[in-house]
Amino acid sequence: VSEHVLAFDQAINPYGCSPKVAEAMAAFALSRSYRFYGDPDARALREKLAAHHGLAPENLLVYNGAGEALVWIFVARLLLPQARLLVPYPAYERFVAVGARTAAEVVEVPLDPQDFSLDIDRVIETARARGAGVALLSNPNNPTGNLLVDEAAMARLLDEVPELLWIVDEAYADYAGVSHASWVAERRNLVVLRTFSKAYGLAGLRVGYAVGHVEEMTRLSAFRLPWNVGSMSLVAAETAIDDQEYLKDVVGKIRADREAFGAMLRSVPGLRPYPSDANFYLVALDGLNPPRLLEHLAAQRIRVRTRPDMPSHIRVTSLLPEQNARLVEALATVPA
């Protein structure tokens, strides 16, 4: 993305990663250690992640982003057995698209049209009636920004449909302060996906991981080649996970910015942001003309996320406060 474009369409961390990460990567680059193969099984990172989540390294597999982890889970659990995938609607469209190509069928459970909450009874009923093999929930959800499950809801899903593999994508969980990762020690039918792309600010380095019961991770590891994640990316992730103080600080800033941004968006007539537990807002456009709005933003080199199936909504990431203010100013001056 060019420096001259304001990219509200990527749900990244505008403050970037811990400065220690850049130092560690620079030292690694200068040492030219990359001429060697690195750690084939990302053991050092998995040990740090295990300590972080209160789990064992055997509960973790590291991939090129949460997306790559999901592809292999779908190959193992959807494509080969030709199973059905259950997802809420709307959900993260890129992951659903991979599901559509790997599953026998994608079964959608619509979220509540008022507040995008997930009706747990309906999910359980649909999963049983349609015989789904895998369910994917992003918590918080993209594009709606809200948490779909709390502890009680999660426990019900895992208990009441035990034969189904529940995948919980926690890409934005650091912003919500809610995680089910530690549950995998006890639960066989839960896999949690985490990423360094969002709060850790390392989207371009492509590091994410799957957290699951040892049995599920052993099954999944059959599809993973050694050295799948580059040694420089592993150095970055190891340094990032060690700097929890930076993470806490940056998450605190982004949450405060998000609240101020939400208040500003709400003050513009015609904009209705939904409450967010993530670092972005889904905004309903009431009475604003979406093509005209997008044209007006594009002329100022401002990009927002759109999707064809939700033509009267935009999704905007909370960037730096002055950038958020620029977007609000642009949105407040859309020609009628």
Ligand code: PMP
């Ligand atoms: N999950 C969700 C819900 C996302 O929105 C995104 C990024 N757009 C990802 C996962 C991507 O994760 P990664 O970069 O680790 O593949």
